[in-house]
Amino acid sequence: MIELKQLTKQYGKAGRMTTALSGLNLSIEKGEIFGVIGHSGAGKSTLIRCMNLLERPTSGEVWVGGVNLTSLGKKQLQAERRKIGMIFQHFNLLSSATVYDNIAFPLRLIKTSKADIERKVSELLNLVGLAEHRDKYPSQLSGGQKQRVGIARALASDPEVLLCDEATSALDPQTTDSILRLLLDINKKFNLTIVLITHEMHVIQSICDRVAVIHQGGIVEQGPVTEVFLKPKHEVTREFIRQEMDNGDALRLALQGQDGSSSQAVQITFLGSKTYESILSHTVHETGVNFAILQGTISTIKETPYGQLIVRFEGSKGAIEDTIRRLLDQGLDVEVIH
Amino acid sequence: MLGLDFSQVDWNEIGTATLDTLRMLGASALFSFIIGLPIGVLLYMAARSTSGFVRFGYSILSFIVNILRSVPFIILIVAMIPITKSIVGVSYGVLGTIPPLVVGAAPFFARLVETALNEVDKGVIEAAHAMGSSTSQIVWRVLLPEARPGLLAGMTITIVTLVSYTAMSGQVGGGGLGDLAIKYGYYRYETEIMILAVVLMIVLVQLLQMAGDRLVRHFTRK
Known part of the structure; x- marks a missing residue:
């Protein structure tokens, strides 16, 4: 046009x-x-x-x-x-x-x-x-x-x-x-x-x-x-x-003081109908990893729902890697940040 | 009271003089507006042209307008006698004063028009361009309606200025209230007539100014 x-x-x-x-x-x-x-x-x-x-x-x-x-x-x-x-x-x-x-x-x-x-x-x-x-x-x-x-x-x-x-x-x-x-x-x-x-x-x-x-x-x-x-x-x-998100300082604070050996901070992005599914909960249940939410948004872009969570996984290195792989397999976007 | 005696005043003469003033005013204001408005629009448009040639034309037109505005009116009357004669046939009386009044006031009014147009919001003109308006549509449908209060204020100032110009035109036997004031009051020491003529002119100016202000207020939408 x-x-x-x-x-x-x-x-x-x-x-x-x-x-x-x-x-x-x-x-x-x-x-x-x-x-x-x-x-x-x-x-x-x-x-x-x-x-x-x-x-x-x-x-x-x-x-x-x-x-x-x-x-x-x-x-x-x-x-x-x-x-x-x-x-x-x-x-x-x-x-x-x-x-x-x-x-x-x-x-x-x-x-x-x-x-x-x-x-x-x-x-x-x-x-x-x-x-x-x-x-x-x-x-x-x-x-x-x-x-x-x-x-x-x-x-x-x-x-x-x-x-x-x-x-x-x-x-x-x-x-x-x-x-x-x-x-x-x-x-x-x-x-x-x-x-x-x-x-x-x-x-x-x-x-x-x-x-x-x-x-x-x-x-x-x-x-x-x-x-x-x-x-x-x-x-x-x-x-x-x-x-728009105003998440700089709060996140820095949340990421402080981690030893990194038994925990891993990641950003998970949900898009469309996946936003409202219990994918994360199911996955950690299966892999035995615990998580804490450091920051999160669930909103819409135009009329498409999306969610973006920053979570800290706690568990063995293998289990965390397994969790991330499973989330990726289910179509979520996962980015390791710490 | 102050030793003045109004019983000797020739009211007929006052009446004729008042009518003459009104006639000079009406005719000269009308022609000043008819001639000054397009010149003002031209000045406004030429100043904004993208063509260097047109902007050069603007400087010339602007220069001519400035010259006409700086010549003292009394000199303009005398200098214009031959031109006045060729236009209206005579160079004295009510008719003979109208060409110099117009030549004196039209450039003045043109500047006031230019100023009023400059006040129009540039954004509105831009919006009109964006809607596909032609230049003449912008002048008629945007510039002039949007500048209406400013134009009316300019007309008021012009017509009030013309009142004092008509008084000077008494010098060429123009007639009217100003002429009366000078002839009787100044040359013949008949203070009463001078006072009356001046008072009438004050009243005239007041009325014109009030009417003008009213119109401006009526059309102001901001």
């Missing part, structure tokens, strides 16, 4: 160039929710703004829905942009227009008939749950309501892609969750491809199918969220996940 080829973006004049993106390649499938996570200044904002050419890349190509946007003239680009919805961190609604008129804006650009506008806008107002606010002005709405208007406006022209530029960063946690749920709903309902950029791992974990980690203008790691989240490879990714 979206294909970025050798995308490079540089700012400034010769001699004092800063490079925001350097030769970045990315491919996003139709119907998926794709997240890009990175620190501020990593280039993620530039990246998403290149997808509808709000920023023109210095070199490289941007393909959306089989069309090379970078090759288009002004008029054709305007037409293509109508198929790409976008929502923003600060909502960017017209302060002089009502909720209704804001949502009708993209429809009026293409001279839609009054009756069609009325029908479409009413439908969207219901979808985002703002039917009773149709005649209010943005200043009379809360942040979450404003973003709902933004989403309705972005959907008005029946886009194939929705770009979310830090769409929840200005919202409180509860409102963030409700907006994320709405995005997930419309992704399913309309099979809409959603690209979102964020600096919060929580956002990625809640709704994304795949994630790319951007650092210093390039993608350092990408893949299905379950994979990247549970087995991060790059240091930047680990850092984001550590923030």
Whole structure:
């Protein structure tokens, strides 16, 4: 659906160039929710703004829905942009227009008939749950309501892609969750491809199918969220996940003072339906190993349940090795950490 | 009271002068807005162009606007006499003052328009671009509606400035309240008429300012 080829973006004049993106390649499938996570200044904002050419890349190509946007003239680009919805961190609604008129804006650009506008806008107002606010002005709405208007406006022209530029960063946690749920709903309902950029791992974990980690203008790691989240490879990714799990200090404390001869700390990862099975309990029962839980999480990534336990096995060396082997055989992921 | 005697005042003359002032104001404000608004939009757009050629055009236009704004109005009236004649046929009276008033006020208003447009949230313009708006759609559907309170405030300032300009145009026999104040009060020491004319102008400015503020408040949604 979206294909970025050798995308490079540089700012400034010769001699004092800063490079925001350097030769970045990315491919996003139709119907998926794709997240890009990175620190501020990593280039993620530039990246998403290149997808509808709000920023023109210095070199490289941007393909959306089989069309090379970078090759288009002004008029054709305007037409293509109508198929790409976008929502923003600060909502960017017209302060002089009502909720209704804001949502009708993209429809009026293409001279839609009054009756069609009325029908479409009413439908969207219901979808985002703002039917009773149709005649209010943005200043009379809360942040979450404003973003709902933004989403309705972005959907008005029946886009194939929705770009979310830090769409929840200005919202409180509860409102963030409700907006994320709405995005997930419309992704399913309309099979809409959603690209979102964020600096919060929580956002990625809640709704994304795949994630790319951007650092210093390039993608350092990408893949299905379950994979990247549970087995991060790059240091930047680990850092984001550590923030989310907040397990650094507590774990160090738990791992202190072990002799290592008769005990072994391991990280066990459960994924999908295995999360709720009593695999660990059965296995230790069979091998006669005891365990203490040092740390654990059971949660979901998008709608996939997962569990991650750090446990200390106690028993003979052979029995511990046997336990680990059995767990691996049953499809769990086990990593020895101490 | 203060030794003033208002019984000798020719109210007819006051009435005519008031009407003349209103006519000069109405016509010159109308044309200043019609001419100044597009120039202001042009200034705003040209300053943001990616083309170096257009930005060069901006510096030229900006320079012309600055020149017109720095020429003292009284000199503008005299300097424009031939042009005024060729446009409206005469260089005196109510009609003769309108071209110099417009040339004096339109560049001023254009700058106020540019300032008001600069205040429009960049994010909203960006969102309009992202939705596939053309340049003219951005001007008509985003810039002007979003800047409406600022534009109305600019119109108010312009029209109030025009009140004092019309007073100066008395120098070329322009008529109106300012002319009356100078002719009777300054040259003939008829203090009563001068006071009346000045008071009427104060009232006029107050009313215009109040009406303008009201409109601005009505359209402010922030």
